[in-house]
Amino acid sequence: xxxxxxxxxxIWYFVGWVLIIVGMIVMAAGIYYLFVPIHLDIELRxxxxxxxxxxxxxxxxxxxxLFNRKKTVV
Amino acid sequence: xxxxxxxxxxxxILLVYLGxxxxxxxxxxxxxxxxxxxxLAGRRNSxxxxxxxxxxxxxxxxxxVGYAGxxxxxxxxxxxxxxxxxxxxxxxxxxxxxxxxxxxxxxxxPGYLKERYDEKTRVLNAISFSLMTxxxxxxxxxxxxxxxxxxxxxxxxxxxxxxxxxxxxxxxLSGLLSAIFxxxxxxxxxxxxxxxxxxxxxxxxxxxxKAFANLPAVYTHLWSxxxxxxxxxxxxDWPALVFGLGFGISFGYWTxxxxxxxxxxxxxxxxxxxxxxxxxxxxxxxxxxxVVGSGMVGLALMRDPHSGFALxxxxxxxxxxxxxxxxMMRYFPPGLVGVGVTSLIAMFMAGQAGNMSAFNTxxxxxxxQSVINKSASQKNLIWMGRAxxxxxxxxxxxxxxxxxxxPTIIDYLQAIASWILAPAVAVILLGMLVKWISPDxxxxxxxxxxxxxxxxxxxxxxxxITPGAIAPGGTASAMAANFWRALWAWLISSGIAVxxxxxxxxxxxxxxxxxVRGLSVKEEVAEIPLxxxxxxxxxxTVVVFIILNIVFW
Numbered sequence: 001x002x003x004x005x006x007x008x009x010x011i012w013y014f015v016g017w018v019l020i021i022v023g024m025i026v027m028a029a030g031i032y033y034l035f036v037p038i039h040l041d042i043e044l045r046x047x048x049x050x051x052x053x054x055x056x057x058x059x060x061x062x063x064x065x066l067f068n069r070k071k072t073v074v
Numbered sequence: 075x076x077x078x079x080x081x082x083x084x085x086x087i088l089l090v091y092l093g094x095x096x097x098x099x100x101x102x103x104x105x106x107x108x109x110x111x112x113x114l115a116g117r118r119n120s121x122x123x124x125x126x127x128x129x130x131x132x133x134x135x136x137x138x139v140g141y142a143g144x145x146x147x148x149x150x151x152x153x154x155x156x157x158x159x160x161x162x163x164x165x166x167x168x169x170x171x172x173x174x175x176x177x178x179x180x181x182x183x184p185g186y187l188k189e190r191y192d193e194k195t196r197v198l199n200a201i202s203f204s205l206m207t208x209x210x211x212x213x214x215x216x217x218x219x220x221x222x223x224x225x226x227x228x229x230x231x232x233x234x235x236x237x238x239x240x241x242x243x244x245x246x247l248s249g250l251l252s253a254i255f256x257x258x259x260x261x262x263x264x265x266x267x268x269x270x271x272x273x274x275x276x277x278x279x280x281x282x283x284k285a286f287a288n289l290p291a292v293y294t295h296l297w298s299x300x301x302x303x304x305x306x307x308x309x310x311d312w313p314a315l316v317f318g319l320g321f322g323i324s325f326g327y328w329t330x331x332x333x334x335x336x337x338x339x340x341x342x343x344x345x346x347x348x349x350x351x352x353x354x355x356x357x358x359x360x361x362x363x364x365v366v367g368s369g370m371v372g373l374a375l376m377r378d379p380h381s382g383f384a385l386x387x388x389x390x391x392x393x394x395x396x397x398x399x400x401x402m403m404r405y406f407p408p409g410l411v412g413v414g415v416t417s418l419i420a421m422f423m424a425g426q427a428g429n430m431s432a433f434n435t436x437x438x439x440x441x442x443q444s445v446i447n448k449s450a451s452q453k454n455l456i457w458m459g460r461a462x463x464x465x466x467x468x469x470x471x472x473x474x475x476x477x478x479x480x481p482t483i484i485d486y487l488q489a490i491a492s493w494i495l496a497p498a499v500a501v502i503l504l505g506m507l508v509k510w511i512s513p514d515x516x517x518x519x520x521x522x523x524x525x526x527x528x529x530x531x532x533x534x535x536x537x538x539i540t541p542g543a544i545a546p547g548g549t550a551s552a553m554a555a556n557f558w559r560a561l562w563a564w565l566i567s568s569g570i571a572v573x574x575x576x577x578x579x580x581x582x583x584x585x586x587x588x589x590v591r592g593l594s595v596k597e598e599v600a601e602i603p604l605x606x607x608x609x610x611x612x613x614x615t616v617v618v619f620i621i622l623n624i625v626f627w
Contacts, residue, residue, distance in 0.1 A: 025087050
């Protein structure tokens, strides 16, 4: 059995991609319900947290992906 | 009570997460060639990866949802679980104990007991630890199904089998490597799901200056209300906190529980392994404020008659553990609901995967290879690890159904840990500090400590004794009795280990090099900058720890 380690991208790169996708979906939900008004039975709905938090996740994901796109670990 | 409504956006987020964990299992399989790859993630992780995984293994739902519940019931006093109940033990592990574990290429905590003492001490610890992990996984699975049924209206059986199936898939395929990969993903999703809760709650309550201003002092201090048990709602005095929680419970969990320590073992060198728990200590403190802060938001809302906020009631009693899902329902719009629900499921899966990866390692190395097949090949060990995962998952599903038929079993979870971990930490610590502790001393100390701790627990349950009989001072809560019982178990195990060692055969010093303080080989240590030294980062945690205890005195 070969025990030679295979290089791969760091975990942060993959985490970055998931955060980008999740951030985009959360933002999309926030923008969608901005234009398609339905009654949301929640507090602080005027803060549109889906948009802001989606943006935070998206930026975090972009940073992780960009910083790690050329790195490899063994 | 109405349930949380999931929109298409929320389902999409959950599917992205579940798709990721399945992909991880298949993707990492090609990197899992040796038994060390499968059981210890190839020992090639950086300090930060190992540290985040170390922390993530502690972010199971029973911890997060449960301690938020403690925050809702007891206020800021619950922060003790994240400060005195965690930080000293985590730092002690990183600074003092980790070199003994890591430098000898030990693969598990029972493995240390084998090297330091003998085979029977290892097997005793391995069997009790295996039972604990399988039962914990079952209870975690039960709690997941309960949350999904209560708050989302999902089917009980489907929730249990699906979540267990996902965890089984990625652990079977790639072992600890995939567990760590998914734990790091879960770490981000959990923060993404719960970080907003205290922030939104404080905004809702009128801002940082007003949010908790109306809470009585017993809900907003740490030590000034710990002079006597009668002064605080948790009914704990300072000796119970310092000696019982800070030592008896905390050291058992953070320095001996292989579920947590296994993540640090995956680090690429001893410096990274020592840094892993120290890095985790920063997140532990921050998590404390987020989790207990969320609970306190629930507490403040409950005391405000205009808020319309109330916790669920179960069997006529307030169910404090419902605070996090209820706050998500109160504040999270579509999209964020998906992140919140995914973070809850991620917490449960992190707990389940942590238990399973620890179980398959201890079973394979410390029971199978040690007792059943001493000459097992690498291929055979990996096969056994996969088989152990399947069996462990099936046993945990049985445990979940058992817990369903007997819900009070959850109350025993902490107790089970104190039966097993407190005696283990006693003999491990003595083993690292005192070279003349004998194998027979360790074995009998651990066995009798476990039996005595269990007997004390049963005597309390059956009403033969009161909590005050276990805790000094005469009056105490059940929680104080838990803390003191762990400390007594530690003291009894230590006393018996020392006593028996006086009359039984010790191991020669030559066999204990590197395993006991004072018998370590002097190594040439390369000079590294101060900021790369574990002790530097541990010192910062100590300063933060002291400041927080003073500020919230």
